[in-house]
Amino acid sequence: MKRDYRQDFPLLRENPIVYLDSAATAQRPDVVIEAEMEFYKKYNANPLRGLYSLGIEATDRYEEARECVANFIHAASAKEIIFTRNATESLNLVAYSYGLSHLREGDEIVVSILEHHSNQLPWRMVAEKTGAVVKYLECDRQGHISDVDLQAAFSEKTKLVAVTQVSNVLGIKTPIDKIVALAKKSGAVVVLDAAQSTPHMEVDVQKLDVDFLAFSGHKLMAPMGIGVLYGRKELLSEMPPFLTGGEMIQTVTRDKVVYAELPHKFEAGTVNGAGAWALAAAIRYLQEVGYEHIQKQELLLTTQLMEGLTKLPYVQIQGSPDPKEHCGIVSFTIDGVHPHDVSSILDADGIAVRAGHHCAQPLMQQIDVMSTTRASMYFYNTEEDIEKLLTSVQTIRRRMGYGE
Amino acid sequence: MENNRSFYNEILTDHNLHPMHKHALADANMQLEGVNPSCGDDIILNLKVEDGKIVDGSFTGDGCAISQASADIMLDLIIGREVEEAEKLKESFLHMIKGEATDEEMELLEEAGALADISHMPARVKCAVLGWHTLENMLEGKTEA
Numbered sequence: 001m002k003r004d005y006r007q008d009f010p011l012l013r014e015n016p017i018v019y020l021d022s023a024a025t026a027q028r029p030d031v032v033i034e035a036e037m038e039f040y041k042k043y044n045a046n047p048l049r050g051l052y053s054l055g056i057e058a059t060d061r062y063e064e065a066r067e068c069v070a071n072f073i074h075a076a077s078a079k080e081i082i083f084t085r086n087a088t089e090s091l092n093l094v095a096y097s098y099g100l101s102h103l104r105e106g107d108e109i110v111v112s113i114l115e116h117h118s119n120q121l122p123w124r125m126v127a128e129k130t131g132a133v134v135k136y137l138e139c140d141r142q143g144h145i146s147d148v149d150l151q152a153a154f155s156e157k158t159k160l161v162a163v164t165q166v167s168n169v170l171g172i173k174t175p176i177d178k179i180v181a182l183a184k185k186s187g188a189v190v191v192l193d194a195a196q197s198t199p200h201m202e203v204d205v206q207k208l209d210v211d212f213l214a215f216s217g218h219k220l221m222a223p224m225g226i227g228v229l230y231g232r233k234e235l236l237s238e239m240p241p242f243l244t245g246g247e248m249i250q251t252v253t254r255d256k257v258v259y260a261e262l263p264h265k266f267e268a269g270t271v272n273g274a275g276a277w278a279l280a281a282a283i284r285y286l287q288e289v290g291y292e293h294i295q296k297q298e299l300l301l302t303t304q305l306m307e308g309l310t311k312l313p314y315v316q317i318q319g320s321p322d323p324k325e326h327c328g329i330v331s332f333t334i335d336g337v338h339p340h341d342v343s344s345i346l347d348a349d350g351i352a353v354r355a356g357h358h359c360a361q362p363l364m365q366q367i368d369v370m371s372t373t374r375a376s377m378y379f380y381n382t383e384e385d386i387e388k389l390l391t392s393v394q395t396i397r398r399r400m401g402y403g404e
Numbered sequence: 405m406e407n408n409r410s411f412y413n414e415i416l417t418d419h420n421l422h423p424m425h426k427h428a429l430a431d432a433n434m435q436l437e438g439v440n441p442s443c444g445d446d447i448i449l450n451l452k453v454e455d456g457k458i459v460d461g462s463f464t465g466d467g468c469a470i471s472q473a474s475a476d477i478m479l480d481l482i483i484g485r486e487v488e489e490a491e492k493l494k495e496s497f498l499h500m501i502k503g504e505a506t507d508e509e510m511e512l513l514e515e516a517g518a519l520a521d522i523s524h525m526p527a528r529v530k531c532a533v534l535g536w537h538t539l540e541n542m543l544e545g546k547t548e549a
Contacts, residue, residue: 344412401418
């Protein structure tokens with residue numbers, strides 16, 4: 001029998017909303033909300049500090065969560081997993097710690113034009129402070145990065161590559177294997193933004209052979225405020241701390257500080273223990289649902305939505321015409337109606353979608369649209385959700401004063 | 405389903421699709437750009453002001469229906485009025501957006517009253533007030549909206 005995953009999510013169970021904004025943040029299942037509560041009810045002490053039994057319990061839960069994340073992305077060691085607030089903080093950690101200490105004037109940083117501002121602005125900051133140069137890796141209007149684009153972006157001066165695995169606007173995957181191969185040739189490190197990929201596909205840092213990888217817990221159903229940075233051990237070991245303070249040191253005297261070992265060197269201050277524990281619960285839930293099912297359902301709904309929208313001559317779908325190249329994200333525009341008006345009208349019909357530039361303004365300029373409406377799906381969405389969206393979309397131009 | 409007809413009403417959609425005042429103004433003596441960064445709404449407001457009176461006005465730009473219609477309705481209201489009256493209308497409009505306008509103010513606002521329900525849509529308030537804020541900054545002599 002087909003399982004109704006909506007029943008696992010209190011918000012979807014208790015609310016008639018058609019939620020199509022999972023690329024912004026996913027909904028949370030009971031098991032995640034319960035895990036967050038469980039930590040505070042059963043294990044609450046300050047992790048990594050208390051020497052009493054409860055303090056050790058709290059530390060154990062936190063470190064178990066780290067092991068769970070390491071297994072999830074196939075890291076060689078849990079020491080390579082740093083807990084942060086979100087992908088943005090993870091990327092900033094790499095930029096401030098690695099970027100500022102390793103890049104020099106004249107070095108080149110390759111940043112794809114598909115990037116979310118969070119994997120773009122930190123590198124522009126590094127360039128400004130070090131004299132390094134940002135070189136954009138271009139794409140065509142559908143988001144495809146060609147071999148010609150790749151060749152144009154890389155040179156022997158390339159020292160760092162910042163790229164996303166999946167575009168948050170177009171849903172398209174980047175040719176990460178080719179990007180890593182070119183980076184290796186130039187001796188550059190690769191920083192992969194996996195915020196939009198980890199909820200939807202198996203991610204293996206060793207197979208991908210990337211140096212750093214960042215993702216947010218909240219996009220894969222964990223609470224807000226817990227994120228992950230993976231870094232290759234040999235790189236993390238010699239990087240300076242990002243934030244300094246409590247529980248990230250070995251010894252502090254009046255004149256000297258010895259920093260803690262990995263990963264704690266990068267986790268200054270009291271950590272989000274409950275968030276990490278709930279992230280582990282989210283990962284276990286996600287693995288139980290399985291990527292196979294997630295991808296099957298997303299493809300089914302993406303195909304249904306794109307076929308429906310294609311029948312409307314005044315709707316333009318952004319990105320590839322192939323639903324397989326969307327990872328559950330469909331951005332579109334309606335002729336003569338601003339995406340913010342589209343979103344307000346859909347909202348009045350009980351449908352939640354994102355509208356705007358999706359924190360990726362350079363990409364919007366590249367594909368020549370000011371802003372779009374974005375429907376993003378996850379495995380808990382249903383064919384009825386898409387049907388409601390399509391029905392509502394068909395009324396929008398009339399409601400905005402255009403004749404049929 | 406369709407339960408927001410009252411918001412995207414005929415007055416609003418008509419001013420959006422057929423704005424009277426969306427054009428250049430060759431003899432304008434005041435001009436200011438107003439931008440709403442979260443939406444990407446962008447208007448340039450042009451006024452011709454003589455002896456404390458708004459003789460003519462227009463706007464150009466791009467944006468959502470709410471920002472465009474609101475700017476057009478505003479120009480309908482303020483063209484031909486004293487600057488002081490325009491300022492009073494602006495105050496009344498801002499009161500309406502907060503849901504605090506008096507009956508007397510609502511009367512002064514005429515068609516702009518069609519935007520009253522925006523007070524229930526906090527995400528779109530910035531769109532509705534863009535024209536009025538640009539006017540406010542212009543009359544206060546600011547160079548940036």
